[in-house]
Amino acid sequence: QQKVQQSPESLTVSEGAMASLNCTFSDGTSNNFRWYRQHSAKGLEVLVSIFSDGEKEEGRFTAHLNRANLHVSLHIREPQPSDSAVYLCAVRTSGGNYKPTFGKGTSLVVHP
Amino acid sequence: NSKVIQTPRYLVKGQGQKAKMRCIPEKGHPVVFWYQQNKNNEFKFLINFQNQEVLQQIDMTEKRFSAECPSNSPCSLEIQSSEAGDSALYLCASSLYPEEQYFGPGTRLTVL
Numbered sequence: 001q002q003k004v005q006q007s008p009e010s011l012t013v014s015e016g017a018m019a020s021l022n023c024t025f026s027d028g029t030s031n032n033f034r035w036y037r038q039h040s041a042k043g044l045e046v047l048v049s050i051f052s053d054g055e056k057e058e059g060r061f062t063a064h065l066n067r068a069n070l071h072v073s074l075h076i077r078e079p080q081p082s083d084s085a086v087y088l089c090a091v092r093t094s095g096g097n098y099k100p101t102f103g104k105g106t107s108l109v110v111h112p
Numbered sequence: 113n114s115k116v117i118q119t120p121r122y123l124v125k126g127q128g129q130k131a132k133m134r135c136i137p138e139k140g141h142p143v144v145f146w147y148q149q150n151k152n153n154e155f156k157f158l159i160n161f162q163n164q165e166v167l168q169q170i171d172m173t174e175k176r177f178s179a180e181c182p183s184n185s186p187c188s189l190e191i192q193s194s195e196a197g198d199s200a201l202y203l204c205a206s207s208l209y210p211e212e213q214y215f216g217p218g219t220r221l222t223v224l
Contacts, residue, residue, distance in 0.1 A: 034213075043114060043203065043217035086153060090213075099145070099168060100213065102155035 002027045004091050006103035014111050019076040021106045023089030026070065032092035033065055034100065035074045039085045047074070047087075079110045114138070116216035118204050119186075124222045125194045133219040134186040137206030143167070144181050145213065146189050149201040161187065194223040 003026040013019045023033075032051055036044040050056040050063040050072065057063075060077045072091075076083060086107050090100040117136040125131045137144050146158040159169035161181040169179075176195075181187040191198055201218045 036215075043116075043118075044205075044215040045114075046214070049212075088153070088155075099157055099160060105153040 002030070002091060002093065002101040004089060004101045004103040006087075006089050006106050008106060009104075010107040010109070012109045012111065013079055015080055016078050019079045019083075019108055019110070021074045021076075021087050021089075021108070023072045023074075023091070023103055024070050025072070025091045025101075027091075027093050028067065028070060030067070030091045030093050032094075032100070033063065033072045034090045034092075035061065035063055036088040036090060037083075037085045038088060038105070044088065076108075079108070081110050081112050084108060084110050114214040114216065116204055116206050116214055118202075118216035118219050120219060121217065122220045122222075124224065126224050127195060128193050129223075130190065130192055131194045131198070131221055131223070132188060132190040133202055133221070134188050135204030135206075135216060136186045137204070138208075138214055141206035141208045141214075143207040144187050145205040145207070146179055146187075147203045147205070148198075149203055149218070151200070155203075158189070191221075194221075196223050199223045 007022045034049045035047040047061045048058040048063045050065045062075045065072045086105040088105045089103040092100040115138045145160040148156040159179045160167045176192045179189045203218045205213045205215045207213045
């Protein structure tokens with residue numbers, strides 16, 4: 001069964017400093033990776049999806065995937081206080097009836 | 113962003129009471145998911161549908177939980193006899209393609 005772990009559990013950065021979040025997964029056949037942001041127990045906002053090794057950028061958010069290392073990361077360039085939220089990693093394998101496995105999230109606080 | 117609608121946003125019930133929440137997926141999305149997110153940010157998949165048919169559901173769902181997605185009506189998730197441990201954020205998501213999943217804002221259930 002897929003296991004998805006995120007680190008760190010919480011992260012505090014200053015406004016403008018790069019924020020880096022990590023996600024490891026256990027199933028090497030995983031082929032669909034998505035980062036979400038969740039403000040104060042609200043719905044999930046899609047940030048970036050990535051399907052192949054390498055890098056994918058969406059605005060200030062960049063995902064890096066290395067499937068050999070079972071690792072996907074999210075980098076937030078020039079974070080702002082409004083980026084303070086929980087960031088969730090979701091990993092899906094093919095044939096999973098559309099159903100991804102979520103990590104427990106990283107709580108990010110951005111100080112002005 | 114997401115156009116998934118969930119109602120109500122907040123629901124308070126006593127133990128043993130019935131709790132019902134609704135979800136309108138994005139137009140044209142045939143696949144609907146229900147997740148339970150607890151206070152530790154852990155996501156628990158409950159059930160998913162493709163059109164009106166159940167694709168997968170967990171054992172918990174088969175006992176006190178029931179869900180349906182009738183044609184031309186909102187999808188619903190109902191807990192027959194609420195327990196304190198059911199207090200959580202219930203998230204509905206819809207999907208057109210396997211790679212994508214769009215979430216609603218959730219229904220926050222509190223069981224007193």
